[in-house]
Amino acid sequence: MGTVSSSDALDGAVVRMTGVDVVRGENFLLRGVDWRVEADERWVLLGPNGAGKTTLLQLAGALLHPTRGEVWLLGETLGAVDVFELRPRIGLTSAALAQRIAPSERTGDVVVSAGYAVVGRWRERYDVHDLTRAGMLMEQWGVAQFAHRAFGTLSEGERKRAQIARALMPDPELLLLDEPGAGLDLGGREDLVSRLSDLARYAYAPAQVLVTHHVEEVPPGYTHALLLRRGEIVASGAVDDVLTAGNLSDTFGLPLELTRTDGRFTARSAR
Numbered sequence: 001m002g003t004v005s006s007s008d009a010l011d012g013a014v015v016r017m018t019g020v021d022v023v024r025g026e027n028f029l030l031r032g033v034d035w036r037v038e039a040d041e042r043w044v045l046l047g048p049n050g051a052g053k054t055t056l057l058q059l060a061g062a063l064l065h066p067t068r069g070e071v072w073l074l075g076e077t078l079g080a081v082d083v084f085e086l087r088p089r090i091g092l093t094s095a096a097l098a099q100r101i102a103p104s105e106r107t108g109d110v111v112v113s114a115g116y117a118v119v120g121r122w123r124e125r126y127d128v129h130d131l132t133r134a135g136m137l138m139e140q141w142g143v144a145q146f147a148h149r150a151f152g153t154l155s156e157g158e159r160k161r162a163q164i165a166r167a168l169m170p171d172p173e174l175l176l177l178d179e180p181g182a183g184l185d186l187g188g189r190e191d192l193v194s195r196l197s198d199l200a201r202y203a204y205a206p207a208q209v210l211v212t213h214h215v216e217e218v219p220p221g222y223t224h225a226l227l228l229r230r231g232e233i234v235a236s237g238a239v240d241d242v243l244t245a246g247n248l249s250d251t252f253g254l255p256l257e258l259t260r261t262d263g264r265f266t267a268r269s270a271r
Contacts (some may be wrong), residue, residue, distance in 0.1 A: 101151025
């Protein structure tokens with residue numbers, strides 16, 4: 001593959017992948033992926049377990065290098081940039097990150113410490129700007145009242161919202177959300193979807209990529225979708241074009257019916 005030209009680096013894309021394979025042993029986790037995310041787009045990645053969604057997100061988060069092909073992030077090419085300088089420009093929430101947070105850590109410190117790209121507060125000193133921003137984000141995500149509470153005492157929904165506030169703390173250019181709705185009850189899911197929908201519609205918010213198994217978790221305001229099956233792209237593009245009963249049936253391997261009401265999707269078996 002050729003390198004991304006300087007003109008490509010100025011064209012507004014925050015993520016660009018060309019001919020990407022990720023191979024482990026004899027298994028393809030991703031095969032032949034071409035994908036592009038613009039700064040004003042909000043993407044949802046959908047697919048069954050093992051489809052390659054988290055692998056794709058790890059590439060976008062500069063946590064993984066491709067076996068073949070090229071990944072370009074925020075004007076830099078993976079393999080030709082110090083990823084430790086690139087990662088602070090990318091906000092990420094994931095189950096793996098959550099497991100690194102000590103249950104005894106104060107929730108406010110979980111959020112503010114993202115400014116130093118560390119998990120938990122040590123001996124860093126934070127100025128008024130840092131503390132004010134952390135407080136504002138915690139208020140926006142409904143966890144300000146838990147600032148002095150231990151992270152491990154929060155409900156699953158509260159922990160997920162605190163992690164998103166943390167991911168936004170460094171004012172990232174790209175926000176990656178790996179299954180933020182996993183483990184939530186109905187109330188927690190609906191609250192999260194509503195807040196993500198508000199963020200999606202905010203003109204100054206970063207580009208967003210959300211991974212989920214369920215169309216019910218797609219927030220209104222998300223503009224694009226990518227469907228994965230066995231490491232390969234089934235469909236990619238505008239939400240209205242990609243999220244169809246036919247495409248979802250191909251992705252999940254069974255006949256599905258799809259309905260949309262007030263911007264929210266619902267899928268069920270067509271059998």
